[in-house]
Amino acid sequence: MFKYAFMQNAFVISFFIAILCPAIGIFLVVRRYSLIGDTLSHASLAGITLGFLTGQNPIIGAFVFTSFAGALIEFLRTFLRKYTDLILSIVLSLSVGIAITIMSSGKLHVNAEAYMFGSILTVTRGDLVTVIILSALSVLTLLLFYHQMLYISFDEETAKIAGVRVRLINYVFSILVASAISVSIKIVGMLVLSSMIALPVATALQLGKGFKKTLVFSILFSIVDIMLGLFLSWSLNVAPGGFTALVSVAVLVIVLAGKRVRSFVASIRSGEK
């Protein structure tokens, strides 16, 4: 399968996705914001259709519109602080509305549906370069604002008292989420993208480790999920995004079962003593 250039590109991009999605996702999950991934992946579809409509690179289109949607969510939080789910519904409706309107207008001369399910056949060398640049910028930003983002997630008041510009960092974080989504959408597909953001983190959380170790395990689980998903979907001739989501759930179930067995064995041992 590696003799094909598109497959080589797909694996390289997948590797970047496997690092980027959980690295961003862990902050969303601990803030109980994992559904934001779903909303923004819908926003990225609107961005892709806008990109095609205006003759621009669709990944850049996705990045710009998803960043806008992320900033819009942050902005609306000022007015609807207690209704985060409602904010997500508003932005989701706006995004889906734009995507469907453009797709059904007959003005697109390309197949935007591929972005809904994910496709490795359409990955080009240009996509590869865009993905590498966006990923590198995202990882650098993440490293730069790591402590600020961690504290905003854990204890926003203390972060403010310590002088963190919470609003600004939240906007920066929205752009990071947008970047992770734009990078991933072509391979994983919009419909299951949020699973790549949340599931490896959910699996790593079961290990009961600290933040850095949970982050490292999230990335490891993510690499396993995506690579296995890509490899098996190729063999089974199915969409990689959907199958990767299935692999992610399977890995989570295995870890949960392992945890259950371990605590069962521990309880038997303590009973023997």
Place this chain on the structure above:
Amino acid sequence: MIETDALSFRYAQGEPHILENITMYIKKGAYVSVVGENGSGKSTLIRLFLGLLKPTSGTVVSNARRTGYVPQKKDFLNSQFPLTVAEMLNSYRALLGLKDKRVVAESLEHVQMEDFRNALVGTLSGGQAQKVFIARALIGSPDLIILDEPSTGVDMKSQKEMYSVIRKLNREKGITIVSVEHNLDAAVMNSTLIFHLAEKHGHMCNPGKYVSEFLRNDPEAQNV
């Protein structure tokens, strides 16, 4: 250290004031307990001190070089948050821009919690968590520490240990303490002054006067 002048606050226009015309002065090195009924505005007052809220009218001025904050443990509802004690303290150190990583170990030594550095914050008992939050507040050598109901969810033995630590910080290190208290025993035993909030207004008095004038006729406070 902290001075307010005709300080009033309400959360939104049209709503009644939570605090009205509060004028007070907390001098350097004092240990002030803020007491009052539930909903009397105790936590609102310290949020104004911390700069988390802005006065509707009047002023609040803090001359503290650095302020440490110990929140209520119940504010951390997410016990699943994957964060060790060392990570929590180390990130806080980084936020303050302190390069020396030894301050983390030193702050844990102050509250005798060195053995818990690798424990997850969410797994700590109430008393352990409060001590760790005091350790965090100590990073950066603050001259003012503000605590929000530090004894909430803490057993009696741990409360004794915790107040002993807070008292030491005040008496030996000269750190100014402002503590919102629902625990009147702790307020009377530890503070040098008590700020009593009632019906949107407040006044400062010494603990002896507070017991004799305000608690004497309160059947719920007969044991204080």
